[in-house]
Amino acid sequence: MNNKNNPVYPFSAIVGQEEMKDALLVNVVNPSIGGVLIKGEKGTAKSTAVRAIADLLPEKRTIKNCIFHCEAGQTRYLCPSCRKLIESGKVPEYEDTKMRVVELPISATEDRVAGTLDIEHAITAGKKKFEPGVLASANGNILYVDEVNLLDDHIVDLLLDAAAMGTNFVEREGISYSHPAKFMLVGTMNPEEGDLRPQLLDRFGLSVNVVGEKDTGTRTEIIRKRLEFEKDPYKFCESYETVQQETRDRIEKAKAIINGIEPDDLLLETSVKISLLLGVDGHRSDITFVKTSAAFAALDERDVIRREDLIKAARLALPHRMRKLPFEDAKVEFDKVDAVISESYAR
Amino acid sequence: MSEFMYFPFPAIVGQDAVKKAILCTLVNEDLRGLLITGERGSAKTVLARSAASILEDKKIRIIPQNTSEDRLFGSIDIEKAITGGEIGIVKGILAESDCQMIVADDINLLDEKIIHGILNTAETGNILIERDGFSEEIKTRYILAATMDPEEGELSPQMLDRFDLCVETDKINSESERIEIIRKCLEFENEPGHFLENHENETADVREKISKAKERLPYVMIPEALLEMIPELCLELNVSGQRGDIALAKTAKTLAAIEGRDDVVFEDIKQAAAMTLEHRRRGLPPQSPPDNSDNRNKDDESENEDNEDNKPQENPQNNSRPNPPDKQGEQNDSPEPEKPEEDEQKEDPQDIPPPPEQVFDIGSAFSVIEFLDERGRAKSKKASNGRRTRNISHDKSGHYISYKHRDERKNDIAIDASLRAAAPFQKTRDKKGLAIRVDKSDLREKIREKKTGNVILFLVDASGSMGVRQRMVSVKGAILSLLNDAYQKRDMVGLMIFRKKEASLLLPPTRSTDLAYKLLKEIPTGGRTPLSKGLVEAAKLLTQGRYSKSMDSKTVIILTDGRANASESGKNPYEELQEAAGKVKGKGIKYVVVDTEEGFPRMGLAMDLAYELDAIYLRLDELDSSKLARSIESIVYREQLA
Numbered sequence: 001m002n003n004k005n006n007p008v009y010p011f012s013a014i015v016g017q018e019e020m021k022d023a024l025l026v027n028v029v030n031p032s033i034g035g036v037l038i039k040g041e042k043g044t045a046k047s048t049a050v051r052a053i054a055d056l057l058p059e060k061r062t063i064k065n066c067i068f069h070c071e072a073g074q075t076r077y078l079c080p081s082c083r084k085l086i087e088s089g090k091v092p093e094y095e096d097t098k099m100r101v102v103e104l105p106i107s108a109t110e111d112r113v114a115g116t117l118d119i120e121h122a123i124t125a126g127k128k129k130f131e132p133g134v135l136a137s138a139n140g141n142i143l144y145v146d147e148v149n150l151l152d153d154h155i156v157d158l159l160l161d162a163a164a165m166g167t168n169f170v171e172r173e174g175i176s177y178s179h180p181a182k183f184m185l186v187g188t189m190n191p192e193e194g195d196l197r198p199q200l201l202d203r204f205g206l207s208v209n210v211v212g213e214k215d216t217g218t219r220t221e222i223i224r225k226r227l228e229f230e231k232d233p234y235k236f237c238e239s240y241e242t243v244q245q246e247t248r249d250r251i252e253k254a255k256a257i258i259n260g261i262e263p264d265d266l267l268l269e270t271s272v273k274i275s276l277l278l279g280v281d282g283h284r285s286d287i288t289f290v291k292t293s294a295a296f297a298a299l300d301e302r303d304v305i306r307r308e309d310l311i312k313a314a315r316l317a318l319p320h321r322m323r324k325l326p327f328e329d330a331k332v333e334f335d336k337v338d339a340v341i342s343e344s345y346a347r
Numbered sequence: 348m349s350e351f352m353y354f355p356f357p358a359i360v361g362q363d364a365v366k367k368a369i370l371c372t373l374v375n376e377d378l379r380g381l382l383i384t385g386e387r388g389s390a391k392t393v394l395a396r397s398a399a400s401i402l403e404d405k406k407i408r409i410i411p412q413n414t415s416e417d418r419l420f421g422s423i424d425i426e427k428a429i430t431g432g433e434i435g436i437v438k439g440i441l442a443e444s445d446c447q448m449i450v451a452d453d454i455n456l457l458d459e460k461i462i463h464g465i466l467n468t469a470e471t472g473n474i475l476i477e478r479d480g481f482s483e484e485i486k487t488r489y490i491l492a493a494t495m496d497p498e499e500g501e502l503s504p505q506m507l508d509r510f511d512l513c514v515e516t517d518k519i520n521s522e523s524e525r526i527e528i529i530r531k532c533l534e535f536e537n538e539p540g541h542f543l544e545n546h547e548n549e550t551a552d553v554r555e556k557i558s559k560a561k562e563r564l565p566y567v568m569i570p571e572a573l574l575e576m577i578p579e580l581c582l583e584l585n586v587s588g589q590r591g592d593i594a595l596a597k598t599a600k601t602l603a604a605i606e607g608r609d610d611v612v613f614e615d616i617k618q619a620a621a622m623t624l625e626h627r628r629r630g631l632p633p634q635s636p637p638d639n640s641d642n643r644n645k646d647d648e649s650e651n652e653d654n655e656d657n658k659p660q661e662n663p664q665n666n667s668r669p670n671p672p673d674k675q676g677e678q679n680d681s682p683e684p685e686k687p688e689e690d691e692q693k694e695d696p697q698d699i700p701p702p703p704e705q706v707f708d709i710g711s712a713f714s715v716i717e718f719l720d721e722r723g724r725a726k727s728k729k730a731s732n733g734r735r736t737r738n739i740s741h742d743k744s745g746h747y748i749s750y751k752h753r754d755e756r757k758n759d760i761a762i763d764a765s766l767r768a769a770a771p772f773q774k775t776r777d778k779k780g781l782a783i784r785v786d787k788s789d790l791r792e793k794i795r796e797k798k799t800g801n802v803i804l805f806l807v808d809a810s811g812s813m814g815v816r817q818r819m820v821s822v823k824g825a826i827l828s829l830l831n832d833a834y835q836k837r838d839m840v841g842l843m844i845f846r847k848k849e850a851s852l853l854l855p856p857t858r859s860t861d862l863a864y865k866l867l868k869e870i871p872t873g874g875r876t877p878l879s880k881g882l883v884e885a886a887k888l889l890t891q892g893r894y895s896k897s898m899d900s901k902t903v904i905i906l907t908d909g910r911a912n913a914s915e916s917g918k919n920p921y922e923e924l925q926e927a928a929g930k931v932k933g934k935g936i937k938y939v940v941v942d943t944e945e946g947f948p949r950m951g952l953a954m955d956l957a958y959e960l961d962a963i964y965l966r967l968d969e970l971d972s973s974k975l976a977r978s979i980e981s982i983v984y985r986e987q988l989a
Binding site for chain 2 (some may be wrong): 032119326
């Protein structure tokens with residue numbers, strides 16, 4: 001279901017950058033992993049990949065006509081009107097909506113991000129009404145911030161706030177309102193433009209470092225595909241439709257499988273051992289590591305988590321949670337991590 | 348069931364100190380304000396909000412980062428004014444939260460007026476509203492819990508002092524506890540409703556414990572000897588003001604009540620001191636044994652560490668204080684009270700034997716201090732790097748905090764404030780079919796606040812003078828370490844060198860350690876010393892173009908021995924330098940001259956330059972990079988904090 005007016009380069013046609021693609025896919029399978037930060041130089045297909053993932057996103061069941069797209073079958077994250085509706089005992093109407101990518105431009109102002117007083121309504125009707133902002137549209141969707149390291153501090157504070165509990169509380173301009181804002185945060189950045197605040201860094205479930213492909217053959221392949229796409233985008237997208245559909249099916253299947261995967265003791269123990277070995281801060285890394293391992297297994301159509309899932313997950317969930325020391329790049333000693341994993345999973 | 352599902356309090360693994368502090372604030376509402384500090388991901392927010400699960404008749408109210416003053420304090424009711432022509436007030440969060448609990452996450456990131464409002468009202472129980480033509484006083488009492496990550500910036504000592512209690516989250520290193528944490532988090536996420544049900548019994552137990560403690564609290568006594576120890580402790584710890592004393596006494600009583608005792612014992616004082624005095628201490632707790640050595644020698648230290656758990660009130664041998672033998676009270680400080688709470692609460696309070704009469708000598712206070720110091724060291728305090736300077740923004744960027752009468756030149760109208768200003772006149776105005784008519788005189792504009800950082804530019808003599816290589820190594824090191832420390836992305840550091848006939852910008856001011864690393868790999872050196880040229884170029888960079896408009900504070904660090912020997916105009920290099928210095932000084936730039944002159948006799952030319960520039964003059968015995976970075980940090984930040 002590509003937007004016919006503005007075709008997007010298909011995800012499956014992206015050459016290489018497997019780690020980045022994996023990171024996006026596991027997040028789609030389990031959005032509670034908490035998004036991904038993609039670091040790398042300009043022109044490494046970061047934005048292309050994020051925009052392309054939109055075409056693969058699954059449908060979800062939401063309450064009909066709710067501007068916040070409150071998800072069906074749960075009671076924890078509901079907007080005030082849906083809560084009222086459900087508590088009054090009525091059965092809401094549902095509809096299937098596609099998860100989408102909501103973009104947050106770095107020039108966004110506070111009122112547009114958090115939501116604000118509906119000016120028109122105030123002037124014409126003399127009543128206060130909440131006008132939802134980007135955090136509202138982002139509920140249940142992907143919130144994409146390009147150049148996330150250039151985002152203003154106070155906007156970052158708003159994001160952190162909402163991310164903390166999956167709810168956006170608004171107390172400004174005469175408005176007092178709260179609505180669910182559970183989103184998958186996807187950010188891209190070029191480290192040469194500055195670092196990210198550690199608090200925000202920690203909110204990203206996963207991180208990947210992308211580097212430009214070095215191999216001439218691969219590079220030629222990239223050029224060829226890009227030119228082909230630009231020549232006739234519709235035809236190009238069509239030629240990838242079967243592969244895209246396969247990926248969509250794979251995601252659907254994985255989503256079904258993952259519900260049945262119970263993280264076992266072995267996985268939890270291994271995760272904790274790694275955290276202690278590396279001395280990572282807090283517990284978010286443990287939780288994302290466990291979830292990511294399970295998502296990898298599910299993508300491979302297994303309900304048993306294997307060694308290779310952990311190895312892949314470690315590379316995505318750990319690096320950005322290491323403490324940086326002066327004069328040193330934060331590097332994870334993956335050989336040690338892999339040794340721990342192999343030891344635990346040596347069957 | 349509350350509107351939101353919060354993680355149940357008893358299900359939180361570990362973090363006993365924080366949990367106890369939360370219980371204290373819930374039991375004793377006279378305790379004003381609890382601050383939970385800790386690293387990111389250490390469950391601060393979860394802990395603070397989990398209080399919702401054990402509140403009996405209260406709700407929690409969250410103060411989000413986007414809070415504006417009108418919502419916090421209250422404002423004119425626009426709807427009423429417009430539709431009914433009545434002047435009424437809409438209560439703000441503080442007034443609405445009367446008899447409720449307020450949770451402020453990342454309080455250090457909130458606007459200062461907002462923080463002040465929350466803390467002040469918590470203390471006095473009063474809001475004075477002088478806004479929108481109102482003058483009103485509203486009474487409100489709420490329980491306050493706030494969280495912060497000190498790495499993102501500290502609160503000022505005055506603000507910290509307003510919190511009666513302050514606790515830091517523990518870093519959990521036990522494998523089994525960490526596993527338990529993951530398991531519980533996953534369970535809660537998957538089926539929150541189920542999870543809450545599973546913990547309902549425990550939660551009810553805690554609620555019951557709180558209400559029992561509340562009943563007991565008025566009857567709890569502090570023995571005279573312990574009471575006397577409190578001011579002594581506060582003085583010894585250099586705690587300023589009376590708030591610490593009072594908070595300590597209240598907390599100790601509350602702890603006793605929670606444990607089901609009618610008498611405060613030494614252990615209560617000790618625990619309470621950790622919660623109430625640590626954040627009020629003037630100066631940091633000793634970080635490592637050597638810092639501490641003015642009082643005791645090192646051998647003592649280790650000895651005390653061993654004794655710590657068993658005999659806290661034993662006076663260290665070598666203490667300069669008199670040291671009468673102590674006998675009593677030893678029984679009370681056994682680790683007992685920290686045991687799991689379930690045991691305690693089953694016990695009928697009557698069964699607990701009354702504690703023996705306690706006599707405490709002067710030395711007892713010291714054992715508490717030892718205990719605090721020990722904790723301070725164990726917590727491996729990190730310096731807070733995230734200091735932010737806040738400034739009123741002059742363009743439309745920044746966080747909308749308040750409003751003022753409109754300045755015609757700017758088009759940043761505060762709609763809400765303008766509507767409020769217009770509201771009282773709606774009855775008499777011709778509205779032409781609209782619900783509200785706003786006149787020009789009603790218009791208000793937004794006051795926005797922006798957090799700013801620092802631009803630090805190194806201007807380094809790279810001529811062929813003595814010690815140039817070492818100088819470059821130190822500067823490079825200092826730049827990287829400054830960038831690493833300042834990686835909250837607020838501060839920018841750059842490097843300009845001067846040699847031969849020119850000044851060149853090697854590293855444009857950046858926030859990126861990556862970039863600095865790449866660009867500073869090689870620094871060319873050698874040639875003559877065009878010091879005046881360097882000075883002019885550095886000032887130009889910061890006052891023209893990109894950096895001129897920024898509200899960041901600007902500092903130029905000049906590393907030189909002051910021996911200029913190349914001039915551009917053909918004049919005497921020193922005359923030219925003097926002229927240049929006269930031109931660039933002031934202009935909103937702070938100068939620091941680091942004298943690199945070596946050997947004897949010294950000519951003191953760098954000091955002359957510092958004089959010409961009104962600069963801070965610095966001479967380091969050894970030009971070592973971390974020393975350099977630290978001195979610069981203290982210069983740059985000291986003035987901001989003042």
